[in-house]
Amino acid sequence: MDNENQKIDQKDINAAAWAACDTFRGVVDPAQYKDYILVILFLHYISDVWQDHYDEYKKQYGDDDERIRRKLARERFILPVIKLTEEVEEKRKEVDSFTASFYSLYERKERNNIGELINITLEHIEEANRTKLAGVFRNIDFNSEANLGKTKDRNRRLKQLLEDFNSPKLDMRPSRVSEDIIGNTYIYLIEHFASDSGKKAGEFFSPLMVTELVARLASPKEGDTICDPTCGSGGLLIKAANQIPSGNFALFGQETNGSTWALCRMNMFLHGFDSARIEWGDTINNPLLVSNKSLMKFDVVVANPPFSLDKWGAENAASDPYRRFTRGIPPKSKGDWAFITHMVETAKIQKGRIAVVVPHGVLFRGGSELTIRKSMIEENLLDAVIGLPSNLFPTTGIPVAILVFDRAREKDGSRENETDVMFIDASKEFVQGKKQNTLSEEQLNKITETYINRSDVEKYSRKVFFDEIKENEFNLNIPRYVDTYEEEEEIDIDAVQKEIDRLEAELADVRSQMKEKLADILRG
Numbered sequence: 001m002d003n004e005n006q007k008i009d010q011k012d013i014n015a016a017a018w019a020a021c022d023t024f025r026g027v028v029d030p031a032q033y034k035d036y037i038l039v040i041l042f043l044h045y046i047s048d049v050w051q052d053h054y055d056e057y058k059k060q061y062g063d064d065d066e067r068i069r070r071k072l073a074r075e076r077f078i079l080p081v082i083k084l085t086e087e088v089e090e091k092r093k094e095v096d097s098f099t100a101s102f103y104s105l106y107e108r109k110e111r112n113n114i115g116e117l118i119n120i121t122l123e124h125i126e127e128a129n130r131t132k133l134a135g136v137f138r139n140i141d142f143n144s145e146a147n148l149g150k151t152k153d154r155n156r157r158l159k160q161l162l163e164d165f166n167s168p169k170l171d172m173r174p175s176r177v178s179e180d181i182i183g184n185t186y187i188y189l190i191e192h193f194a195s196d197s198g199k200k201a202g203e204f205f206s207p208l209m210v211t212e213l214v215a216r217l218a219s220p221k222e223g224d225t226i227c228d229p230t231c232g233s234g235g236l237l238i239k240a241a242n243q244i245p246s247g248n249f250a251l252f253g254q255e256t257n258g259s260t261w262a263l264c265r266m267n268m269f270l271h272g273f274d275s276a277r278i279e280w281g282d283t284i285n286n287p288l289l290v291s292n293k294s295l296m297k298f299d300v301v302v303a304n305p306p307f308s309l310d311k312w313g314a315e316n317a318a319s320d321p322y323r324r325f326t327r328g329i330p331p332k333s334k335g336d337w338a339f340i341t342h343m344v345e346t347a348k349i350q351k352g353r354i355a356v357v358v359p360h361g362v363l364f365r366g367g368s369e370l371t372i373r374k375s376m377i378e379e380n381l382l383d384a385v386i387g388l389p390s391n392l393f394p395t396t397g398i399p400v401a402i403l404v405f406d407r408a409r410e411k412d413g414s415r416e417n418e419t420d421v422m423f424i425d426a427s428k429e430f431v432q433g434k435k436q437n438t439l440s441e442e443q444l445n446k447i448t449e450t451y452i453n454r455s456d457v458e459k460y461s462r463k464v465f466f467d468e469i470k471e472n473e474f475n476l477n478i479p480r481y482v483d484t485y486e487e488e489e490e491i492d493i494d495a496v497q498k499e500i501d502r503l504e505a506e507l508a509d510v511r512s513q514m515k516e517k518l519a520d521i522l523r524g
Contacts, residue, residue, distance in 0.1 A: 008177045012169050014188045017041060020164035021189075023157050032147055034193040035140050035259055036161070038186065040102070042266045043122070044165050045172045045182055046077040047102035052173035076274065080128040082120065100124045106166050109159045112151065115143030118158065132274065136266065139259045183238070183271035190233050190263070194394050206235055206304040207392055209439040210357060210400075214302050215239035216448045217384070217404050218355040220249060224299035227252040229283040229342055234264035236302050238271055251276035252298065254283045284338050285313040287322065289346070295322050297352065301343045304357040307396065309335035328371040336362045337372045344381060344405055350413035354405040359398060360387075363476035374474040377421075377466070380409045384422040384451055387478045389430035391437045399427055401478070404451070420463040422454050425482040459484045 017037075024033035053075060057068040072078070082104075084096040098104040100121045108117055122137040141147070148154040172182055191208060214236060220226050226240045231253030241249055251273055255261040261280040268276040279288035289296045312335030317325045324345045330337040336358055343354045362369070363385065376382055384404040391397045404422075408415040426447050430437045439447075450461045464481045472480050 008169065008171070008181065010181050010184055013172075013177065013181060013185050016167050016169035017185050017189055018192060020161065020167075020170075023160045023164060027149070027157070028147060030193050034190070035263070036142065036148075037193075038189060038263055038266065039122070039137065039140050040161060040165055041186065041189070042270065043105075043125075044102045044170060045270060046125075047079065048172040049077070049174055050075060050079045050099075050101060051103065052175055077125070077132070077269075078128040080124050082124050084120075100128070102162075102165065106162045109162045112155055113143075114158045114162075115141075115148065115154055118142035132269070133265070135258075135280065136262045139262055179270070179272050183267070186267055186270045187235060187238070190235070190267075206232060206357070207394075207436070207438065208235065208239075209444065210304065210388070210392055211236040211239040213388075213439065213444055213447060214304070214355045214357060214402060215243055216444070217386070217402060217451060218300045218302045218353050220244055220300045222246060222248045225250045225252065226300045226302070227289065227296075227298040227346060228303050229254050229287075229289075229301065229346065230303045230305045230339065231255050231264055231278065232260055232304070234267040234276075234278070236304060237264075237276070238267065238273075240300060240302055241271075241273065251278075252289055252296070253277070254279040254281060254288055256280075256282045282313070283342060284335065285316055287342070293321075295324075295346050297348045298346055299348055299352055301347045301352060301354045302356070303339060303343060305336070305339035307336065307359045307400075308333070308361065309339075312338050314338075327375040328368045330368055330372065334361070334365070334369070337369050340376075340403065340405075341372065344376070344407070347405070347407050350407055350410060352407045354403075354407075356403050356405075358401055358403055359396075360401055360477070362403070363401060363478070370474060373476065376405070377469060377474055380411075380416070380419055380466075381405045381407060382421050382476075383409060384424065385476050385478060386422075386424040386447060386451065387427045389427050389437050389439075392430070392439070394436060420454070420465050421469065422451055422461065423464055423478055423481040424450055424461040425478050425484055426460070427478075428484070 021033065021037055024036065028036075050072065054068065054072060057071050061067045061071075079100045082096075082098055082100050083094055085092040086095050098108075105114070105118055105121060108114060111117060119142050122140070122142075126133045126135075126137050142158060143154070145151075145154065148157055171177075187208070218240060220240050220243050222244060224244070226237065226249055228234075228237045228240075231237055232255060234253065237251050237253055241251060251268070253264065253276070255264055255278065258280060261278065264278050268274070268278060277289070281288045287295060310333045312330075312332070314329055314332035314335075317329040317338070322345070324341050325338075327341065328337075330341075340356055340358070340362070343356055346352075347354050362373075382403065383406040384402075386402040386404070388400050388402065390399040392400065406415060407413060409418055410416065424447060426443065429443050429446070431440050431443075449455075450457060454463055456462050460482065462482050468481070469476070
């Protein structure tokens with residue numbers, strides 16, 4: 001088989017993409033250089049798709065470049081021709097002309113203004129694809145002295161980056177590599193950046209096994225609308241979408257961080273979810289997924305919101321035009337219940353399902369949080385409380401929980417008569433890692449099946465009814481409902497004492513022998 005047409009393995013493209021990061025390691029913080037790497041990967045991908053189709057049309061139409069360009073004008077992403085000019089004798093003279101692509105930049109990698117050329121290329125691509133890419137590249141500057149160093153160092157690094165990405169293993173033409181593999185590589189890089197970034201990773205990444213579990217628990221169905229109001233780089237939306245192999249769904253999200261929003265947009269495109277609507281803004285203070293001045297409603301709402309966010313906007317909650325906080329206003333220093341409330345209010349009435357990752361304080365804190373929690377339980381919205389192991393996240397070592405709500409349980413919903421809450425303590429079952437723990441496929445399956453079957457499993461899970469939760473004053477702390485106490489083995493005091501006596505006698509004998517040997521040495 002012709003080497004150019006050989007299919008690329010997932011592991012090879014992952015390794016090549018990760019190796020390309022060496023240009024920035026030790027020079028630029030991973031939380032920053034991830035943007036440069038992922039933008040170049042995206043540019044490489046759309047350039048490869050363009051080039052693959054250009055080659056196909058070239059075979060059909062020969063040197064009729066105008067006809068080829070007309071065909072390419074219908075492409076998913078347009079790569080326009082850039083014409084650079086300069087002022088010469090009061091006239092503008094064309095000094096360079098090239099297609100806005102990775103390969104045009106690679107050919108110009110020796111230029112001393114390569115950072116500026118990359119910026120110009122991205123600007124032209126964004127303008128030519130405004131309906132899809134408007135704003136996606138606005139937060140990235142390849143000519144930044146602050147991030148990439150002074151001109152000489154910056155040029156050297158960008159040249160090396162272009163050379164690294166020109167590897168044959170990163171040839172992402174559709175004839176060589178599937179869209180799934182490219183999307184998986186993007187997520188692979190995001191996961192590794194998160195690992196390198198430590199606590200800074202929380203802005204853009206949720207661990208894959210946690211997102212997989214949340215997606216399974218939310219259980220999206222054919223034709224569902226799926227929303228993540230704090231979508232980060234989009235991993236949870238993609239996991240939820242993967243639960244529906246037919247592709248019959250619609251994705252929505254909102255993200256407050258501009259750089260992370262851009263990553264999410266590119267992530268959607270790399271997975272083929274071009275129609276996903278991802279908004280940029282503060283979900284609590286400026287929800288943008290609205291229709292006719294009302295919050296849009298979704299079949300499934302999933303999220304891993306920022307834990308206990310300070311200054312989340314409590315001062316605006318009382319006058320919220322969408323009336324999301326009628327159950328109570330969360331404390332200004334902890335926004336957990338603000339996000340949960342938003343999610344519940346954006347789920348379809350008598351139908352919508354919600355799954356959200358929370359810190360354990362959400363389960364038992366008092367004050368206004370207790371008021372909101374009590375109201376949610378009294379409305380029969382809470383479906384499950386699932387405790388997870390500690391150290392699953394790069395952002396925190398604390399154990400977390402997943403809350404599942406189901407609006408089908410409210411009055412006149414299909415599950416109105418189901419009043420139990422499923423408590424699962426999965427905190428002791430995990431795969432230990434060097435930096436952080438994870439969950440195995442077997443452990444994921446156990447949690448999911450226990451939830452679906454609503455099984456009572458000794459020291460692991462239990463169905464609990466409203467009256468018992470009420471007796472506990474609406475405290476959802478999992479040990480109150482799932483007894484995981486392991487009785488310690490009874491100690492035989494007599495046997496222990498005999499063992500101590502034996503060891504002491506043995507020690508006395510050793511000391512006597514050492515004393516004799518020392519005396520021999522001194523006489524010696």
